[in-house]
Amino acid sequence: MSGSNMKDVMNRFRDVVDTPYEKLKLWKEANGKKVVGCSPMQFPEELVHAAGMLPVVLQETDEAITTGFSYIYPFYCGITRNIIDIAVKGQLSFFDGLVYADICIQNRNAACTLKQVMPASYVEYVQLPTSLTRAGVMDDTIRELERIKAKLEQLAGRKIDDTSLKQSILVFNRNRLRLRQLHELRRANPGLLSYRDLQVIVKSSMLMPKEEHTELLEGLVTQLEKMKPSSLEGKRLFLSGHLCQSLKPDILDLIEGVGGIIVDDDLYTGYRYYAVDVAVDGSPIQALAKRYLEKSLPVPTRSYLPARWEKYLVERAKDSRAQGVVVLVAKYCEPHLFSYPFVKEALEIAGVPHIMLETEHEVVSLEGVRTRLQAFVEMLN
Amino acid sequence: METQVKVPNRLNSVSLIGQMMAASFADIKRQAAEGKKVVWANGLPAFLLAKGAHMPVLHAEGLIAGLAARGQEKPLQDAAEAFGLLPDACSYARSFIGLARIAKGDFHLDSSVNQDVYSMPKPDLYINVPGGGCGTGRLWGDSVAAICDIPAFHLEPRFNWDESDLEYNIADFIRQEQELIALMERVTGQPYDWNHLKEVLEEVKKATTLRQEIMKLCQHVPAPASFFDMAASIGLVCHLVGMPGTGDLLQKMKGEVEQRIAQGIGSVPVERYRLYWDGILTWPRLGVLARKFAALDACLVVGPYTHLLFLPRADMIDPERPLESIAYNLCDTCSNYDYTYRAKAVADFCQEYSIDGLIMSETQTCRGINSQSFAIMDGVARRLGLPAITIGGDSCDPRFYSDAQVDTRLQALLETIEARRKVRQL
Numbered sequence: 001m002s003g004s005n006m007k008d009v010m011n012r013f014r015d016v017v018d019t020p021y022e023k024l025k026l027w028k029e030a031n032g033k034k035v036v037g038c039s040p041m042q043f044p045e046e047l048v049h050a051a052g053m054l055p056v057v058l059q060e061t062d063e064a065i066t067t068g069f070s071y072i073y074p075f076y077c078g079i080t081r082n083i084i085d086i087a088v089k090g091q092l093s094f095f096d097g098l099v100y101a102d103i104c105i106q107n108r109n110a111a112c113t114l115k116q117v118m119p120a121s122y123v124e125y126v127q128l129p130t131s132l133t134r135a136g137v138m139d140d141t142i143r144e145l146e147r148i149k150a151k152l153e154q155l156a157g158r159k160i161d162d163t164s165l166k167q168s169i170l171v172f173n174r175n176r177l178r179l180r181q182l183h184e185l186r187r188a189n190p191g192l193l194s195y196r197d198l199q200v201i202v203k204s205s206m207l208m209p210k211e212e213h214t215e216l217l218e219g220l221v222t223q224l225e226k227m228k229p230s231s232l233e234g235k236r237l238f239l240s241g242h243l244c245q246s247l248k249p250d251i252l253d254l255i256e257g258v259g260g261i262i263v264d265d266d267l268y269t270g271y272r273y274y275a276v277d278v279a280v281d282g283s284p285i286q287a288l289a290k291r292y293l294e295k296s297l298p299v300p301t302r303s304y305l306p307a308r309w310e311k312y313l314v315e316r317a318k319d320s321r322a323q324g325v326v327v328l329v330a331k332y333c334e335p336h337l338f339s340y341p342f343v344k345e346a347l348e349i350a351g352v353p354h355i356m357l358e359t360e361h362e363v364v365s366l367e368g369v370r371t372r373l374q375a376f377v378e379m380l381n
Numbered sequence: 382m383e384t385q386v387k388v389p390n391r392l393n394s395v396s397l398i399g400q401m402m403a404a405s406f407a408d409i410k411r412q413a414a415e416g417k418k419v420v421w422a423n424g425l426p427a428f429l430l431a432k433g434a435h436m437p438v439l440h441a442e443g444l445i446a447g448l449a450a451r452g453q454e455k456p457l458q459d460a461a462e463a464f465g466l467l468p469d470a471c472s473y474a475r476s477f478i479g480l481a482r483i484a485k486g487d488f489h490l491d492s493s494v495n496q497d498v499y500s501m502p503k504p505d506l507y508i509n510v511p512g513g514g515c516g517t518g519r520l521w522g523d524s525v526a527a528i529c530d531i532p533a534f535h536l537e538p539r540f541n542w543d544e545s546d547l548e549y550n551i552a553d554f555i556r557q558e559q560e561l562i563a564l565m566e567r568v569t570g571q572p573y574d575w576n577h578l579k580e581v582l583e584e585v586k587k588a589t590t591l592r593q594e595i596m597k598l599c600q601h602v603p604a605p606a607s608f609f610d611m612a613a614s615i616g617l618v619c620h621l622v623g624m625p626g627t628g629d630l631l632q633k634m635k636g637e638v639e640q641r642i643a644q645g646i647g648s649v650p651v652e653r654y655r656l657y658w659d660g661i662l663t664w665p666r667l668g669v670l671a672r673k674f675a676a677l678d679a680c681l682v683v684g685p686y687t688h689l690l691f692l693p694r695a696d697m698i699d700p701e702r703p704l705e706s707i708a709y710n711l712c713d714t715c716s717n718y719d720y721t722y723r724a725k726a727v728a729d730f731c732q733e734y735s736i737d738g739l740i741m742s743e744t745q746t747c748r749g750i751n752s753q754s755f756a757i758m759d760g761v762a763r764r765l766g767l768p769a770i771t772i773g774g775d776s777c778d779p780r781f782y783s784d785a786q787v788d789t790r791l792q793a794l795l796e797t798i799e800a801r802r803k804v805r806q807l
């Protein structure tokens with residue numbers, strides 16, 4: 001793949017990410033396949049894929065909230081308000097189904113509102129166990145996945161057998177593997193690819209057929225592997241938080257603009273999305289359950305006191321030799337609001353400097369943020 | 382000419398609830414000092430299972446709402462904010478997390494503050510019982526558990542996404558109850574006392590049945606008791622759930638209500654408007670709100686928070702089947718269903734209680750309670766031809782409440798009711 005090809009690939013990814021729902025609609029018309037939107041974080045997209053449908057992870061768009069104000073209060077997190085807003089404007093009607101997984105109360109409310117405002121659509125709510133120390137969580141997870149599998153079969157009009165589910169798991173694992181390779185390449189040599197581009201690549205993976213994405217990605221990784229390490233001057237930063245929402249690029253530009261280099265992250269539209277694979281031996285439903293229960297990275301949307309997020313974050317930040325951590329909190333995101341004091345405390349005890357920034361759906365002046373970030377980066381050793 | 386000030390006509394028995402609550406907090410301290418293992422809990426009263434383990438329970442909202450109603454919530458919220466909790470997080474939870482930090486010795490109150498009010502014994506176990514699948518309870522419980530280094534149990538009813546889910550969800554809840562009981566046996570080192578649980582359930586049955594009867598009596602015009610009285614009575618079936626004497630107090634309350642009906646006395650001096658309230662009361666403005674409504678000849682009569690949330694299915698309580706009784710009261714209730722079910726309940730309320738208008742209180746930091754406000758306004762209110770407004774507010778953080786905004790919107794609501802009445806008379 002040549003340099004210009006790399007550009008083409010990135011342009012293709014960007015095109016998908018910039019106007020996700022328009023592109024998906026076109027894709028659906030061209031391919032005649034059903035498309036299912038999955039709420040971010042916990043739902044195993046492989047199940048949708050195995051039913052011959054296209055799973056995509058719902059994304060927040062930049063659109064200003066207007067009609068949605070008549071359906072939801074302004075003190076809900078950005079992605080919840082935005083998705084409800086664009087749903088009532090009819091922009092999600094092309095989806096053949098929307099699957100919401102229980103991660104927080106706002107997500108639950110979004111599912112209820114979508115069910116109400118899109119009465120003709122299939123809207124499902126998935127309740128995987130959220131308290132992971134409870135007895136019988138494996139059985140409960142398998143039961144819930146089986147229940148959803150049956151519903152998706154109905155929607156798709158075809159059975160999901162073990163062979164097709166295993167095949168889908170392989171397709172997703174391959175994509176995750178390439179994303180991890182890319183992440184590692186960049187971690188070792190951040191000059192290879194801007195973090196902004198990494199975000200585009202991950203988000204596009206959530207919105208495109210995985211097979212096509214992997215093919216393009218493989219070419220990109222091969223090309224990047226051949227490239228010479230380029231040195232970048234700046235302070236090494238670890239980006240944390242933002243739970244289910246993807247980042248707006250302007251905050252990344254700000255971080256890089258004040259001399260920060262993002263070397264690693266624990267974002268959902270980042271490492272969290274591809275960190276762990278699903279096992280391919282044994283029962284595929286059990287393998288999906290195991291990934292959910294035993295392998296996924298600690299996250300405050302689920303309760304598991306023995307392995308809390310803050311401990312994990314400190315280890316990862318140290319491991320990546322970050323000089324500081326930027327904690328991004330999506331305004332009104334309760335799982336994050338409640339975790340932040342513990343994250344703050346753990347980072348302070350570990351001697352890792354951090355800055356917490358709140359982000360909002362609405363565009364606000366970033367001048368104040370720039371000043372704080374600048375001061376933070378300057379004081380890092 | 383002498384102007385008559387219209388003040389709310391509070392039930393006398395309500396002041397007894399406050400006394401009983403205060404005595405119970407003192408009793409928790411006494412029991413902890415005697416070496417009893419203490420539970421801290423939030424949410425719905427399924428934590429009454431702790432009674433069978435002879436563990437005293439400090440119920441978050443019971444304590445915090447009372448403090449907030451007396452304007453004493455701020456030191457707790459300061460303790461939480463000093464820890465890094467931002468004000469957008471649930472104010473009940475923030476206050477309780479503040480209390481945990483104080484109990485742990487991580488935050489020291491200003492010497493000018495009455496220390497006794499905020500010094501509660503450290504918990505040995507946390508039980509979170511969220512209403513309507515609110516995941517925030519989990520975060521809240523885990524925060525207290527992490528601060529105090531104790532186990533947390535999340536006794537969470539699964540949400541009835543489809544009405545057909547109910548049977549499985551009840552069975553699932555019973556399994557959780559059994560697991561909690563086993564955990565309490567480990568914490569106390571004692572076998573669970575099922576006989577005591579049965580006795581407790583007998584008191585619960587009596588109290589919840591009486592409470593339902595009182596609510597029904599409020600369908601009378603003028604309403605003999607208000608939403609404010611019923612809000613105070615939550616303590617009897619929540620923090621004080623199953624305590625000896627709770628049934629008797631509700632019996633007294635019922636007697637007072639019946640007497641008022643016989644004498645034609647209402648809970649406000651003049652009842653011209655009967656209103657529905659959606660959301661939690663802004664406790665720090667409780668008195669202000671009660672006086673405001675009375676002065677405007679408006680009576681807040683009914684709302685899901687007081688009438689449908691706390692053990693609303695007295696009919697399903699059978700002391701011989703305690704786990705099933707509790708499970709039904711958690712799983713088969715309005716808050717555990719989505720809009721369709723809730724809309725029907727609200728519409729029934731509006732008709733049974735002769736409601737003239739709806740107030741949707743934003744309860745800004747509780748996204749569990751305010752999710753379907755607009756749907757109710759748009760669906761139920763419009764279908765029944767009732768006007769509805771939203772007003773700002775929050776359970777325990779007065780910063781989200783504005784008197785001026787409430788006055789303006791309330792005025793608009795009452796004017797709309799009047800205008801519609803006139804149209805109907807034409």
Ligand code: SF4
Binds near residue numbers: 078104107336
């Ligand atoms: S996890 Fe946070 S950002 Fe995501 S839906 Fe829940 S509250 Fe919103």
